[in-house]
Amino acid sequence: MEINESMVQDIVREVLAKMNISSPSAGMHGVFRTMEEAIDAAEASQRIVRGLSMDQREKIISVIRRKIRENAEIIARMGVDETGMGNVGDKILKHHLVADKVPGTEDIRTEAYSGDRGLTLVEMGPFGVIGAITPCTNPSETVLCNTIGMVAGGNTVVFNPHPQAIKTSIFTVNMVNEASLEAGGPDNIACTVEKPTLETSGIMMKSPKIPLLVATGGPGVVTAVLSSGKKGIGAGAGNPPALVDETADIRKAAQDIVNGCTFDNNLPCIAEKEIVAVDSIADELMNCMISEQGCYLASKEIQEKLVHTVMDEKGRLNRRCVGRSAKKLLAMVGVEVPDNIRCIVFEGPKEHPLITEELMMPILGMVRVRDFDEALETAVWLEHGNRHSAHIHSKNVDRITRYARAMDTAILVKNGPSYSALGFGGESICTFTIASRTGEGLTSAKSFTKARRCVMSDSLCIR
Numbered sequence: 001m002e003i004n005e006s007m008v009q010d011i012v013r014e015v016l017a018k019m020n021i022s023s024p025s026a027g028m029h030g031v032f033r034t035m036e037e038a039i040d041a042a043e044a045s046q047r048i049v050r051g052l053s054m055d056q057r058e059k060i061i062s063v064i065r066r067k068i069r070e071n072a073e074i075i076a077r078m079g080v081d082e083t084g085m086g087n088v089g090d091k092i093l094k095h096h097l098v099a100d101k102v103p104g105t106e107d108i109r110t111e112a113y114s115g116d117r118g119l120t121l122v123e124m125g126p127f128g129v130i131g132a133i134t135p136c137t138n139p140s141e142t143v144l145c146n147t148i149g150m151v152a153g154g155n156t157v158v159f160n161p162h163p164q165a166i167k168t169s170i171f172t173v174n175m176v177n178e179a180s181l182e183a184g185g186p187d188n189i190a191c192t193v194e195k196p197t198l199e200t201s202g203i204m205m206k207s208p209k210i211p212l213l214v215a216t217g218g219p220g221v222v223t224a225v226l227s228s229g230k231k232g233i234g235a236g237a238g239n240p241p242a243l244v245d246e247t248a249d250i251r252k253a254a255q256d257i258v259n260g261c262t263f264d265n266n267l268p269c270i271a272e273k274e275i276v277a278v279d280s281i282a283d284e285l286m287n288c289m290i291s292e293q294g295c296y297l298a299s300k301e302i303q304e305k306l307v308h309t310v311m312d313e314k315g316r317l318n319r320r321c322v323g324r325s326a327k328k329l330l331a332m333v334g335v336e337v338p339d340n341i342r343c344i345v346f347e348g349p350k351e352h353p354l355i356t357e358e359l360m361m362p363i364l365g366m367v368r369v370r371d372f373d374e375a376l377e378t379a380v381w382l383e384h385g386n387r388h389s390a391h392i393h394s395k396n397v398d399r400i401t402r403y404a405r406a407m408d409t410a411i412l413v414k415n416g417p418s419y420s421a422l423g424f425g426g427e428s429i430c431t432f433t434i435a436s437r438t439g440e441g442l443t444s445a446k447s448f449t450k451a452r453r454c455v456m457s458d459s460l461c462i463r
């Protein structure tokens, strides 16, 4: 039987409706009323996972991958329905990316030293139960890529998801536990609570049963985790600039930047948030974006209206605008545009609130600068020291090198859309937890393990 769009929508509505009855966790694996219960269940499960062979862990991960592919559209729709953020097509792609490119046990490697005095191995072992806090912008993607990496490392995980994405997160937690059971593994490899709050995350952060915390979110949660007194992996905010100089292929730069910026309505933290363009090509770049890439040029009046719509008077983001399409955002300020408009563009100073703030919506301000030197300085300023992600369109290798050194970011994409850093149209692995602040960069299984030195003295060197 072929499944069409309306059938998928019916399934999503049915699942969401079921989750509304009395408690959202009814019949769901890994979902508990209290954080204490969730931690205890994950701890019991970790005792089993710790004893599994690498092959058995990999079996669990391969069933998780299969279930992600089978459920990609349902989870994508659920995420959009629940949070109002992003778009279904790109979310489906993101889930396939997780299934295909988040590394499993192959990521964990042993170091060996052998010589006259014997053999020493440095093996990477589990931390135990990991506490993970996840964002509403990529809720299921983060739960899934964290679970794959953490279980590959021999851990189990307790999630405190964003409350605005709790149903999607619960659905995903249940799915990975079903995968584990199907593969002959234990239940509760991933656990969560029905109603995540700051209090439940506080319990998680303080629990002596949790040695490692992983925060994916804005500056508040990263600071909270890093102040916990435990080891923390902090995947925080970004505001990635895209620098374009006069040596770039301008038409391609326009296409790459708009593609990257509009992917899932600009929700990924790595996505282009503003442009810094050298004066001599700035007009051409803007024209290409408007005439060839479906961009709407916002007048000063519309920019002003957008500022007052997407932010409050204290500069805080209006959650009802985050991850919305350009068409929806424009409708909010009284402008009707056709469906092919996918991004809002304008030129402004670097201090413009729609340029300095990390908006996570398809609004792309362009700052015009004299030359490359000024572009470099401006891009560093706009990234706010997050050291998260930066992008450049240039054919001059020396400039690219200077930019890479000056930005000092976990991710730097040259001559391509930002999402190529997630392995989408680019080489290497995928993750939705990019730890710039604590230095792991793109996290994967090895980030969730600890080194253990195992020494055999004066034997087993057979050279």
Ligand code: NAD
Pocket: 133, 134, 135, 136, 137, 138, 160, 161, 162, 163, 198, 201, 216, 217, 218, 219, 220, 221, 224, 234, 235, 236, 237, 238, 268, 269, 358, 432, 433, 434, 435, 436
């Ligand atoms: P958010 O910071 O509002 O929430 C993230 C999570 O942290 C949620 O679960 C929330 O409940 C929790 N939280 C927030 N403040 C907390 C505190 N003081 N103590 C404990 N928990 C707290 O972010 P969001 O809106 O869900 O996501 C968007 C933000 O996350 C953006 O800044 C984006 O750049 C960032 N992000 C970063 C990455 C990355 O890999 N670096 C990935 C996705 C999102």
